Amino acid sequence: MTQTVFEPWNDPDATPLIQFQGVTKRFGDFTAIDDQTLDIYEREFFALLGPSGCGKTTMMRMLAGFEAPTEGRILLDGQDIAPIPPNKRAVNMMFQSYALFPHLSVWENIAFGLKRDRMEKSAITERVDRMLKLTRLEKFARRKPHQISGGQRQRVALARSLAKAPKLLLLDEPLGALDAKLRQDTQFELMDIQEKTGTTFVIVTHDQEEAMTVASRVAVMDHGKIVQADTPDRIYEHPSSVYVADFIGDVTIIEGTATPREAGYEIAFAEGQPPLYAETDKTFAKGQACHLAIRPEKVSITAEKPRDKRNALQGKILDIAYLGNISTYHVELPGGQVIKAQTANTRRLSRRTFTWEDTVWLSWTDTAAVLLED
């Protein structure tokens, strides 16, 4: 069983492909990256996720060689890459703007990097053709970049950066310029190509859904620091901080104070409301301020008070967001706290049980909510 799961980060014997060791990058007074250490393993699809200005692009540009770390080292295959200029690195980059050379055809764009390596003509032809096939661009080889669609351009950029068979491929917001529908299809295509070629991918994105879909691990960044680096499900289910919980997906955050009880903690959060209960690995002192993060889909909404759940609160429906497959209810508690609850719309809308101003019960299990430090 352990053989089939790809989890090199849990294997103490695995050697990482890339190691950031105490890397700091400053631009004048501004600290873009603040003393970060991070390992990325071979064949990983690693996502750097965060809002604009969080430092994710700087991390990537240091890997590509367009920026040098102010302090610390970056190792590729155990070798410090600082002295290697970008044109000599076994690292290729797919640019956000694609940076396709407008004066060259699709074919020439893909062959560009191979020609720099003084590869033989026949080898170049073969390699370019393989790339064209991989990205389903055979028909467009002779066209210029402005003669093809946005989605096709994106694939040319991918083919061009993959052509040199780099050890590491960097993707800077690769799907940012595509519309929503095309983006979804392309995400699966990217994963497919990554698996086929076995290349290590590092992707930079601000779209959490994209990061969750494609990546084997996601590093959530904020203000030049990696807040949490983990698998998508761990990030979602076990966020390490309020910032991560709030950044990834929808969540209700309840502030309160923790009191140890049984295997977990009781959280008092408002006058006149019963305390909530949550289990966690973390330890909290009695009376310590804490945040309880709860995902809307883990909250059940019922007309009667449920008997089997310890966490049950009564409130009034303030708002309903109908999203087609699901509906999100905003329920206001008597103290003013709003909690979000989600239900799948298995029935037709006309048969919906609850409507505005209805008084309802919200409930969740002992392990559904995540208890976080202040």
Added chain:
Amino acid sequence: MRRVTWFNTTSLTLGFTFLYLPMLILIVYSFNRSELVTVWAGFSTKWYGELIRNEAFLDAAWVTLQVAVVSSTVATVLGTMAALTMVRAGRFWGRTLFSGMIYAPLVMPEVITGLSLLLLFIGIGLDRGVFTIILAHTTFSMCYVSVVVSSRLATFDRSLEEAAFDLGCSPGEAFRLVTLPIIAPAVISGWLLAFTLSLDDLVIASFTAGPSATTLPIKIWSSIRLGVSPEINALSTILIAIVATGVVTASLITKRASLRLQAEERAAEQQA
């Protein structure tokens, strides 16, 4: 990512030295006491005094100024009309000929323009003088104005005019109240361009001036054919100073306006 490299710095330094050193030398030597222009004999402003007392130069300057003001103003009106036609009118009879006539003078050798206009004036029996120079200058500078204004009109958002119509403007009012204020910077730079072209022109003016009118360039021309003269150095310095002041002031005004715009936008965003 822009890099300041030794190559860029060197090429800019050499390039701008090449562009400005000759004029700098001219300015320095206009303050030379000596009659011999290439020998420095101490600082003096006497050539400026000579210049001011030289009636022929003053007369020529006055003629040049009249020609430039009138021709650039007429050229601005005609050129703006031509630009509106080019950008807005769509297809009309003779459009290709029209746009050809707008662009041709920009690349036409001045000797040909001058010769052809002179032959026209003689052919219709028009006495040559200030009036014919104005006609000639208006003709070629309206083409420059039209190019400047059309490039601004091409990026003009037509929905602004449509909004004006929607709010009850007549076409004339929409142009006066909406279009003109927005394209005004282009119209003004068109006027300035026409004005300078007219001030500068030697060849076309020489053909069309006739014996009764002499412009400043014609006057300068006849004296420098014989060689460098300290009086011309002084005159050049004055002209360079006027142009430099004008251009620097204009660019400072533009820069300040854009800085203020940025500051106001930032302030508005912070309030929001």
Added chain:
Amino acid sequence: MRRFALIVLPYAWLLALFLVPFIIVLKISLSDIALSIPPYTPTLDLSAGWEGTKRFFAGLDFENFVFLTTDDLYWKAYLSSLRIAAVATFLTLLVGYPIAYGMANAPDHWRPTLMMLVILPFWTSFLIRVYSWMGILSGEGYLNQLLLALGAISEPLTILNTNIAVYIGIVYTYLPFMILPIYAALERMDASLLEAAEDLGCSRLTAFWLVTFPLSRNGVVAGCFLVFIPTVGEFVIPALLGGSKTLMIGKVLWDEFFKNRDWPVASAVAVILLLILIIPIVLFQRNEQKQREAEG
């Protein structure tokens, strides 16, 4: 109706003061020189009616054009003008490209100032800018003074009134026309294209030849035309800086008209000059249009 008024005024103006004069030039180029006022024959006398018109057309011939081919001064002058313009254009490109490149790579806050510095000479009198070189290049001029003082030469160099002075004058006065289109092309270029080239294994220099230069090609072509076309018919520079051996057609036309007072031959010279220039003008227009389409 309004639209009509808008079109008709500039249209009529250009017809009357641009197109009609050309037709007159063409007509006079087909006439003969005469010692009268105007100094050519025949003249169109519309009062003589149909007969007069017929007589007028019968009087036209290609004699002046034949004359231009028999006297080798003219075709030598055309060839020499084209050659001087071509060499000068190339020199201007050599000087202008590095400046445009330096400007495009200068820090953002410098660029408006650099731009202004390039445009400023353009607003300054052309005549004065040419004149400023007379004092520098003459026998006892500043350049010779400097070189003699440095001991680089023992005899003053003769530069003024040679073709070298003409080249210097053209490069100097037309430099902004070369710099601006190249700068515009370079400035528009996406900086990530160069990073992509480096990322794919180019050194700085190969990246320049494979990416930067081809992408600035339109600017280079536009700049070359903007210098070449007016230079062919240039008059002021060869007249002031050139010598007796400098043969340029603009000067020939001027002398033919003002000195020899041979209007028909001057007109014929102008017609041929125009025919020669039509090719580069059309090519230039096509390049501009291609560029507009590529952008739009």
